[in-house]
Amino acid sequence: MRLALIGYGNISTTLLTQLGGQIGGQLDAVSVLVRPDATATAQARLDRDAVDLTTERTVCTDLKGLMSARPDLVVECAGHTAVQAFVPDVLRAGTDVVLVSIGALADSALHDRLLDAARKGGARLILPAGAVGGIDLLAALGPAGDLKVSYRGIKPPTAWAGTPAADTLNLETLDHAAVFFTGTARQAASAFPRNANVAATLALAGAGFEATRVELIADPQAPGNIHEYKVSSPLARYSMRIENLPSPGNSRTSVATVYSVLREIRNRIGPVAI
Numbered sequence: 366m367r368l369a370l371i372g373y374g375n376i377s378t379t380l381l382t383q384l385g386g387q388i389g390g391q392l393d394a395v396s397v398l399v400r401p402d403a404t405a406t407a408q409a410r411l412d413r414d415a416v417d418l419t420t421e422r423t424v425c426t427d428l429k430g431l432m433s434a435r436p437d438l439v440v441e442c443a444g445h446t447a448v449q450a451f452v453p454d455v456l457r458a459g460t461d462v463v464l465v466s467i468g469a470l471a472d473s474a475l476h477d478r479l480l481d482a483a484r485k486g487g488a489r490l491i492l493p494a495g496a497v498g499g500i501d502l503l504a505a506l507g508p509a510g511d512l513k514v515s516y517r518g519i520k521p522p523t524a525w526a527g528t529p530a531a532d533t534l535n536l537e538t539l540d541h542a543a544v545f546f547t548g549t550a551r552q553a554a555s556a557f558p559r560n561a562n563v564a565a566t567l568a569l570a571g572a573g574f575e576a577t578r579v580e581l582i583a584d585p586q587a588p589g590n591i592h593e594y595k596v597s598s599p600l601a602r603y604s605m606r607i608e609n610l611p612s613p614g615n616s617r618t619s620v621a622t623v624y625s626v627l628r629e630i631r632n633r634i635g636p637v638a639i
């Protein structure tokens with residue numbers, strides 16, 4: 366496989382250090398798209414992080430550079446603006462994309478653009494489960510109709526710093542669990558682009574952006590990033606509570622997200638996909 370990553374932050378860094386153990390010597394090339402002022406440091410980091418993965422390690426800063434590395438798979442790990450800037454063109458060029466910043470799809474015009482590009486390019490937009498689980502059952506139940514999904518995202522106050530939560534809560538002194546947002550998955554994913562990708566994933570797998578109800582909570586006692594949701598359908602009912610360890614490099618992002626992306630890569634290489 367020839368792999369390309371968009372963004373070289375927390376997820377990409379851990380992904381590259383874990384990839385060798387999961388897919389062995391099956392990588393022919395890896396390239397990473399970074400901001401123009403980050404190329405020199407990124408090349409040094411890539412040579413360190415991916416030294417055992419492949420000898421073809423390149424850093425680029427634009428679409429032309431990304432596609433000239435001839436990737437079989439592009440993994441977006443950057444953010445909503447990078448999804449807008451690069452992913453439609455990559456799909457239109459016929460290359461599959463694993464999209465980690467799934468909340469970007471709350472923008473319905475962008476969502477339509479991505480689907481159109483994937484169709485025109487004959488490529489696939491792959492939405493990983495990311496920090497949440499049970500997406501397989503939720504997506505299977507969806508077409509049966511009458512699905513009700515409610516989600517609660519609970520994180521320590523520091524994970525909500527720099528978000529609209531800080532407008533209503535004093536995150537530094539908060540001493541109890543506080544609900545600061547109630548609304549739809551579309552509103553949550555749009556207002557909290559770096560914290561509510563899970564709400565978008567549940568919406569896309571299940572009842573849609575408007576019908577998926579969301580509560581976001583800051584809790585100083587939270588043992589990590591907690592994702593709780595309840596599903597009711599005529600075929601099944603279930604509830605889920607996941608206690609995720611935050612990433613060392615970004616407390617908003619659960620480390621399980623990286624392993625979900627690794628699973629997507631593994632499933633495109635091995636003889637069995639699970």
Ligand SMILES: NC(=O)C1=CN([C@@H]2O[C@H](COP(=O)(O)OP(=O)(O)OC[C@H]3O[C@@H](n4cnc5c(N)ncnc54)[C@H](OP(=O)(O)O)[C@@H]3O)[C@@H](O)[C@H]2O)C=CC1
Nearest residue numbers: 372374375376399400442443444447466495496559562618
């Ligand atoms: N689907 C899911 O369940 C989950 C999704 N996520 C999402 O995954 C994404 C990555 O997370 P994480 O790695 O923790 O985030 P980080 O902020 O650690 O890393 C993102 C990196 O991408 C870079 N970047 C952003 N925009 C561009 C651009 N246009 N061109 C080049 N580089 C760019 C950033 O640079 P700079 O710092 O200069 O902006 C940063 O280095 C986020 O959008 C996050 O919200 C996270 C967890 C779960």
Ligand SMILES: O=C([O-])CC(=O)C(=O)O
Nearest residue numbers: 496560561562563618619
């Ligand atoms: O949904 C998100 O954006 C990120 C998240 O909560 C997590 O990684 O646990």
